[in-house]
Each structure stands twice: as C-alpha cells, then as structure tokens.
Amino acid sequence: MHCVGLRMSLRAGLLRMKIILWLISLSLLVLRSQAQTYTIAGDTFHLVSTNASDAGRLEEYVPVGQTLKDWTKLFGVRSFRNIISPRDYITRLKDEYHEKNPGMAYAWGALQSSNVWYVDFLTPPSSKKSKVLEWDFFRAETNAAGGIVVYQYAERRAYKKSYKELDAWDIKLYASR
Numbered sequence: 001m002h003c004v005g006l007r008m009s010l011r012a013g014l015l016r017m018k019i020i021l022w023l024i025s026l027s028l029l030v031l032r033s034q035a036q037t038y039t040i041a042g043d044t045f046h047l048v049s050t051n052a053s054d055a056g057r058l059e060e061y062v063p064v065g066q067t068l069k070d071w072t073k074l075f076g077v078r079s080f081r082n083i084i085s086p087r088d089y090i091t092r093l094k095d096e097y098h099e100k101n102p103g104m105a106y107a108w109g110a111l112q113s114s115n116v117w118y119v120d121f122l123t124p125p126s127s128k129k130s131k132v133l134e135w136d137f138f139r140a141e142t143n144a145a146g147g148i149v150v151y152q153y154a155e156r157r158a159y160k161k162s163y164k165e166l167d168a169w170d171i172k173l174y175a176s177r
Helices: 002-012 014-027 086-100 169-175
Strands: 031-033 037-040 043-052 056-063 073-080 106-110 116-123 132-142 148-158
Touching: 043 073, 086 106, 086 116, 086 132, 086 148
Parallel strands: none
Antiparallel strands: 031 037, 037 043, 043 056, 056 073, 073 148, 106 116, 116 132, 132 148
C-alpha cells in the first residue's frame, strides 16, 4: 500500500520531470576543469571514488563537504568497453530497478539521436522508518573509442512526515539553475 500511494503521487509530477530530464541532459555538457571536478547547474562536484577493470571504468563525484556515505547529490561517469548498445543498457537498468521497486515512477526513452538513451526514476524509501527519497537520472550514449559511456545524476531528499512534502521537488530543481 505504501508503494501504491507513492506511485500515484509521483506520477502526477512525471510530466514535469521529463522537462527536467531535458535540462539535465543539456547540463551534461558540463564544465570540466583539470582538477577532476564537474560543474552542473552551479554545483561543483569533486572526485571521491574511481574503480577500473577490464570491463570499464567508474568515477563518482559529490559536492564539496559530502562523501559517498552521506551525499545528497552525486554525479557518476561509467564507461563500458564491451557494451555497445545504450538502449540495451538503459532497458536493463530500468527493468532491474522496476523489479526491485514495482511501484516506482519512471520515464525512459531516446533523445534526438538513437544512440543516446535515458532513464530516470524515483526510488521509494526502503522502509517506513526511512525518510529519504532518491531520484536518479542515467544517460547512456555510444563512445567514440568504442563501447558506451553512462552519466548518472542523483539526488537524495529527506522528508519529515510524508514523501508528499517532496511534490515540489522539480520546482526546486528549476530554482537551483
């Protein structure tokens, strides 16, 4: 029942979220300095974690003063050498999260190019005691060097009594630009 109410309330904001997706997509043309930072919508993200393997590479960034354990905003860059279809990657990601959270609201599709796919979703709190909702946006595209590159932007928002307090989340994102 908790997920059903969340799904219905969050669907109302899904249309507004699609507009935000386009803004985030455009902001993925981020400003990158040589100091391993990204600036997105006025927030500067610094590198906090890297992981490389034969399959690819992961870099994770958070705003100054935050860590991987306590972040409220996160930006990630993943590159995969052996995955060649952004659509397949995004479809698999969407299906995995939907299986874990059947009541979640999400949007997905392709941008103007068929080589650029996205998914965004809200993850409901893991329990009734948890007072945090997470929003994730992933964008996957083919990489000129082969394989794909995936950009992730995520935010966690706390609420006091009800996730409905976050109904204006997208409005606050507009105001932060």
